Amino acid sequence: MSDDLIVILTGAACAIACAIPGCFLVLRGISLIGDAISHAVLPGIVIAFLITNSLSAWPVVIGASAVGLLTVFLIETLTRTRRVKEDASIAVVFPALFALGVLLLVQYADYRDLDPDCVLHGEILHAPLMTIELFGATLSRPLFVLTIAAAVNLVFALVFFKELKLSTFDAGLAAASGFSPILLHYLLTGVVSLTTVASFESVGAILVVAFLIVPAATAYLLTDRLGPMLVLAMAVGSTAAYLGFELAVALDASVAGSMTVAMGGLFLLVWLAAPREGVLGRFLRNRRRKERFALALVIEHLVREPTAAPDLAPALRWPEQRITELVATLTTRGHIAENAGVLVATKAGSEFVSDVVD
Amino acid sequence: MSETLLTVLAGAMVLGLSAGALGCFAVLRRHSLLGDALAHAALPGVCLAFLLGSWAGFDPKHPLLLAGGALCTAWIGTLLILGITRTTRLKQDAAIGIVLSVFFGAGMVLLTIVQGMGNAQQAGLDKFLFGQAAALTRNDVIVMSAFAAVVLGALLVFYRPFKLLVFDAEHAASLGIRVKRYEVLLVTLMVVAVVLGLRTVGVVLMAAMLVTPAAAARQWTDRLGLMIALAGGFGMAAGAAGAWISALEARIPTGPIIVLSATALLLISLLVSPRRGLLWAWVRRRRNRRRVRVENLLKDFWRLAERDNGYGRPRALSDVMAVRGAVSRAVDDAESTGFIRKAGTQLQLTDKGLMRAARVVRNHRIWEAYLSNRLDLADDHLHRDAEDMEHVLDDEVIEQIDAALGHPAKDPHGRPIPRGAPA
């Protein structure tokens, strides 16, 4: 496998792994807790490294993820004192933990051969170079780790699909049905923590939040079903990984950053042009709705009071030009007809009106 | 004190002051994470300014130039957050997250282009991630001070409309105040503060500089003016502590220490602030429990006295305990507060104890009368409710109820309602 492909696949694996919990973060309105966790796991990573002397041992993943859960716990506890509101709690807790992490990092960086840059923003270009031996084959470690993470997250989403769906949509019914919302909250944020830690080698702690949120938000604007939203988020994320790589090569710039920019670009595109939810789509839909309404009004008037064509404009007090257009459209569609010199609504026309009004 | 230390100290304190003061508005309006978003969004602006500057022949590292760039993109970011929230079904948290991360990614891309290297491993980015206070020059501090003066000046001048904006935006609008304008001004000031902070504490920690001192100040006061002053003070203190501590040893970065100092101030404030301090709440709860125990003991004395009309008579501990149950802890407390005295091997109510006992029993029975009379509560309910309430009702309320009920002589169970200590 070429080095380029490995880098792209690593990025895609990261995007897929992140998209899954990311969708639920967006739907629950806690995207910024994802931001907080991704920054706050830093001290966990550093401490775990200092203990195990390696950035890739599984204890690192578990230990650092525990700090992610600790973050959520601290935020909840601080909020529960009622002396600090939730948004402020987030803004207080994660920088404090991040500061702690940076402190430890800088203290021991040279001493223990831990590269600050690598921890903070990863280096996905090195993915092909960080190899491990497994079952006789040489694999890229970041790619391997992220593929496992993606698989784990997929299983997580499949196994807990209905529980996540219910607790996100209606926490009250979830609790009443016996699915503890708190448990699910910690389960979800636990998965976010694990995913963040798995990603830091390639994408870095800072940009993980993009992979978590942006493709999920994009997918949210494209579909009305949860399953497809998850799939789309994964697809958008992987596409952005590929496009981002190409962009980085072209500009000779940061790969992770370019992938993020690509995600932003895709989001922008969808935001503007998505058929139903996009800005353009809404604008067109609004115009269409106004048009239909105007047509319906004309038919309605003719139902109550059949009028001759020339008398219609003054009767409705609308411009002559507009009436002519509307009448033409309605006639073509068979919603009105001429009968003994006056215009009347047809059956199809009445049905159209009730359709519009519904 | 070295020149460097003085510079860093000054810079950190200036930042702490302005960010702390300004942050009060973000915290009170529940926009705490806006500062985080603005800080991330500023990065591409800085890089673009650098690129454009060097292309146009200016000094590309001039702080005003960079600040201007930061301001532009931070502003665009704010507009995008607003736009996304208004035109899609995405909520504000997702909009902030999108802008924050994408802009930062763009910033990283630009930065690597700037450095002419193909990857993110350059010292330049680190400066923005956690600041490089040590590299502040005198010029930097002068510019920072000028900006800070503008921020604080604006806070002073526009204090009234800002205050209204925070507490009741609708009311402000109805008064004819251009709410939008002041919102714009407030966000602009925050962007300025953020730009100040980028060099000192970096992108990630900036959110805390705005929020933590303000959250700490909130624990001490309800008044906006005082809160702003305190927040500014805490910010300055944190800045000073950060600068000083990090100067002690070579390998301590300033930014993180400033943030940790501010966090420490918050924790202390949470615990010991006079009104809302968690420590005092705990102390008060304990004191309350103790008082309830003592008053229940005094009531037991009274009940015994009602049976044989001996209000000042000494009682054996076992007799008192027979009324309700365990009282041992309460006895010591009652003694030390002067409600009970030892009379040989027995215990006796003092005059003070008699008065208090009378009052508690009165509260209990008047409350029962109220519940029974006014609220139609069933008889078996009254006692439990009154058991709690008797310790809490103040004299004014009791007299009010007493008057409203027509000065009843007996409670719903037929027991006499005391008027005061028996003669």
Place this chain on the structure above:
Amino acid sequence: MSTVLEYHDLTVAYHTRPVLWDVDLSLPDGKLVAIVGPNGAGKSTLLKATLDLVPLSSGYVRVFGTHYDKARGRVAYVPQRESVDWDFPSTVLDVVMMGRYGKLGWFRRPSAEDRAAALDALKKVGMNSYADRQISRLSGGQQQRTFLARALVQDADLYLMDEPFAGVDAVTERTIIAILHELRDAGRTVVCVHHDLQTVPEYFDWVVLLNMRLIAAGPIEEVFTTEHLNHTYGGRLAILESAATSLLRRNRGART
């Protein structure tokens, strides 16, 4: 006639604000019960306390003679429409199927049987042609009917509903009340927080008058009187409320 719900000495407070105080209440089965009272009277809170969704400051609740945990399968809950985000990517059928999740428990997936039950319930409320419609494109009445179907699909013995008639059109209202009467006739118990005094005598058998504490409860003919209504809506009990707040503040260690 047996007791389906029993509340004893129930007190619920949100931090230092008393919401329900010393409520003693027994509700018999097989009745259509309205819970009525002014805003903030604790009506929704009573339902939530029944479902173990809020912590109790004192007292207890018995559902079918036992704790809610053990009676869960026999109780269906219809929350207020506003308590849910209708922008959630889901269809009407999806939402109705959620009613079956409680019976499935953790991890098990909905089966064809669950799906059939959901479609059945939709038919009953007249929404089967909307099964695939996204929930954000529903009117208020359609949302309410979806919620009702979600409750029906649970085949419960006790239905707790929070303002099921709020903001719905006349047709929907008639549909809903017809279904509730059917349930009652089949021996189920239905308890609704209801906002419209006018329709109480027409729709319901029993009424519970609540204003932080219980004013009265019983058959409409006996309890739904002008005197009781005056007591219920006659303003807040300043003394009780301030005393209760004082107590709660003291217990929390707040400075008083």
